[in-house]
Each structure stands twice: as structure tokens, then as C-alpha cells.
Amino acid sequence: MAYTRGNLAVQPKRKEEVNPLYREKTKVVTRRRVLPLQEKLLYMLTLGVCVLVAITLISRYVQIYDLNLQAQKLDQDIATAKKQISTYQMEKQNLEQKVAQKARDLGYVSPDENATIYIPASSATTPGDN
Helix, strand or coil: CCCECCECCCCCCCCCCCCCCCCCCCCCCCCCCCCCHHHHHHHHHHHHHHHHHHHHHHHHHHHHHHHHHHHHHHHHHHHHHHHHHHHHHHHHHHHHHHHHHHHHHHCCCCCCCCCCCCCCCCCCCCCCCC
């Protein structure tokens, strides 16, 4: 049996040659259903919640990215500061070595470790003698 308009119990029409000039036409009409207002509001509310969650997640990722960027910049600053400290320490050591050599060149002598230095009492100044 043929499937006719959703019903198997109907037998298909046989062609009748009653009027050869008349031809039967069928037109399929589809009607578009309009969503009810409550359903539209539910969809809009759901969409709004999804957008808010997405915005929240994106903003958190932006904050995390910014913190990582700041941490990287601080690491770079620390590395440059450590390099400067090491160069300053090298300069300090070089200058300390040059001070002793310069003093010897100018005629200063370093006292022996066992020697005692005496300062006469008359040449010593007290804090109130200005």
C-alpha cells in the first residue's frame, strides 16, 4: 500500500479520466510557528547568563595574563639589578686595591700590626674645644 498524506489506510487515488482538461494541483503550505513571549524571555535570559559567564571568564583570564606580564617584567628588573650589583662589586674591589697602591705612591706607610701608635695629649682635641 502506498503512503498517502500520512495514512496507510487510504488507498491511492486512481487516475480518472473524467476531464482531460482539468488537472488537480496540490500546494504545500508551511506555516511558521511564532514563539510565545515566555519562551522568548527564557531564551533571552539564558543567552544573557551565558554572555555574563563568558565575560567573567574572559576578564579573569585578562587579569591572570596581566599578572604574568608584571611578574615577567619584575624578573627582568631583578636580573638587571643583579647585573648592576655585580659590576658595582667588581668596581669596589678594584678601587679598594687601587687605594692601597695610591697611598703607597703618595708616601703613606702602613703601620706594623705589632706597633703601637702614641698620640700626644696636647694635640688631641676634645669635642668641646671648637
